[in-house]
């Protein structure tokens with residue numbers, strides 16, 4: 001599978017619909033402090049099935065929903081889509097025959113999260129498995145949040161063993 | 169009091185006697201990764217009476233003693249001096265009349281630390297008090313180690329109260 | 337006891353509000369004593385809103401915004417009871433250039449208005465350029481640190497290429 | 504179970520050794536299973552010695568050295584079982600220019616030899632210059648993020664001065 005695009009709306013500071021193309025090789029994301037770069041990283045982890053609000057730097061999971069600014073009111077819904085190209089047919093069994101896969105997560109205040117794969121409602125666990133079977137996921141070693149690069153080095157030896165399981 | 173100079177020998181990667189002048193205003197310290205910049209910061213905290221090896225990034229306090237390289241043998245002693253100018257006579261009572269104050273700490277493998285103030289052997293607690301009475305010390309808010317700038321913001325509210333006591 | 341702490345809270349808070357607005361070029365912030373009516377038991381909460389943003393929980397602030405907020409508080413404590421020495425180890429690492437510039441301007445002003453001496457470890461060229469003097473740390477012999485006084489040109493080199501020589 | 508883990512350990516360790524020496528321009532490092540004879544219970548220890556230095560406990564390594572060691576391990580796991588996407592948020596912040604250069608060279612090689620796509624958040628001009636494409640995130644309206652495609656010149660501006668405009 002190839003990741004091709006991230007789409008967000010109402011997610012943290014991205015209140016307007018935003019598309020982030022994910023092309024071949026190296027895509028750089030730049031900008032001043034506080035403009036929303038790490039929010040993009042979190043959107044990727046969130047749609048992959050992250051369950052801990054702390055990983056989203058919030059108190060509760062609803063902290064990912066646009067909270068408003070001095071000039072704009074808060075929103076009630078946040079939605080993120082991750083688009084995958086499966087032309088090679090290498091996706092896990094559940095979606096093996098679909099040329100394009102659209103995985104989305106939507107949260108509404110007071111209602112919790114709803115995941116969909118190509119429009120079909122899906123359980124969080126199945127979405128997490130879909131990514132795990134593609135050697136990735138919200139807690140993958142290859143997803144390194146800001147300030148966390150040293151975490152592997154500072155972790156205890158038994159915590160580090162998990163990376164071997166990921167590599168297996 | 170004015171800090172005027174830091175002298176180290178056998179302390180971490182500073183095996184040779186080294187003097188760091190501490191002049192008025194802003195003194196910058198630069199250099200490539202791993203060359204010893206943070207070791208200088210730790211030498212200042214150490215001579216002020218730091219008691220936790222973890223604050224020195226080591227397992228035991230003897231980790232501050234030069235451990236050798238491929239080409240040089242390890243040492244058994246580390247020593248740091250901090251020189252203060254007390255021409256204005258504002259130093260705490262114990263050393264109020266001395267125009268220059270030389271505070272030193274020396275550690276020898278298997279023997280622990282020895283503090284001296286102007287050559288006179290002094291207890292760790294008295295050295296710590298000397299610095300605390302001069303509004304500084306190893307744990308002062310104004311001593312910010314690498315990667316720790318966010319610590320105040322990430323601390324719990326009751327942990328932060330201590331800074332008010334420091335400011336009082 | 338209590339009076340001293342309350343007095344110190346008021347002064348630190350006043351400095352913190354001012355410094356936050358200066359470092360962020362706008363916005364507002366203040367301190368709050370929470371969890372207990374007794375200042376000796378209470379916790380210190382930080383309320384911060386960068387320019388144009390709503391008051392937010394601290395953890396939602398970005399890496400750079402958290403560093404600036406922390407620096408505002410560090411300097412607020414510092415101005416309340418000035419220490420003879422301040423040591424900052426790469427505190428400018430998460431900051432973009434505009435914030436590095438504001439941070440350095442603040443440093444220069446504090447250095448000019450107090451007798452405090454600063455030791456500042458940095459990789460940022462802009463910060464290096466604002467220092468009153470520069471020392472380079474190198475390892476001409478691997479694993480052995482040496483300190484040399486340098487000018488800006490040499491400092492920029494040291495921060496960058498010295499490692500390449502060791503390769 | 505055990506065989507799989509042992510096999511994966513051997514491959515990750517081989518990659519780790521190679522990558523460490525490349526990122527540090529020398530030195531050596533390896534992984535070790537400790538605390539138990541059963542790989543399913545054991546801990547993973549990292550043994551690292553930068554060029555010319557003795558094998559040291561990880562905590563004594565400098566900020567930049569720890570970041571490079573961690574990156575060697577991340578990429579070692581990665582090369583063993585390549586993920587379709589890798590996201591790195593300012594992992595180059597603690598690195599000096601020479602190490603940023605080696606890090607970018609390694610990224611380019613991994614990107615060329617696998618089908619993996621990278622999203623790399625950075626403030627470093629050198630890293631920006633090595634990207635295949637660049638997106639800038641700005642807040643033309645305070646508190647509201649917008650994404651724009653940019654060239655290197657514009658990217659350098661964004662990383663630096665955009666904040667100043669907001670002031």
Ligand SMILES: Nc1ncnc2c1ncn2[C@@H]1O[C@H](COP(=O)(O)OP(=O)(O)OP(=O)(O)O)[C@@H](O)[C@H]1O
Pocket residue numbers: 011012013031032033034035036037038039040063064065066067068146386389392396397398399400401430640646
């Ligand atoms: N739910 C939300 N609604 C609106 N804005 C939010 C929300 N959550 C976070 N933010 C805002 O997003 C900003 C942080 O963005 P982010 O952490 O992505 O910045 P960044 O570009 O990574 O900056 P840095 O370079 O400092 O790391 C904060 O200012 C915060 O107020």
Ligand SMILES: Nc1ncnc2c1ncn2[C@@H]1O[C@H](COP(=O)(O)OP(=O)(O)OP(=O)(O)O)[C@@H](O)[C@H]1O
Pocket residue numbers: 179180181199200201202203204205206207208231232233234235236314473479553556559563564565566567568597
């Ligand atoms: N007791 C010791 N004996 C010899 N060398 C030591 C000792 N303790 C630490 N070191 C060495 O000091 C180096 C770290 O130095 P330091 O942390 O000061 O680097 P730095 O200049 O701050 O680098 P960075 O820019 O990456 O933060 C390590 O490589 C480590 O091996």
Ligand SMILES: [Mg+2]
Pocket residue numbers: 037038039146398399400592
């Ligand atoms: Mg960020």
Ligand SMILES: [Mg+2]
Pocket residue numbers: 205206207314565566567
């Ligand atoms: Mg350092």
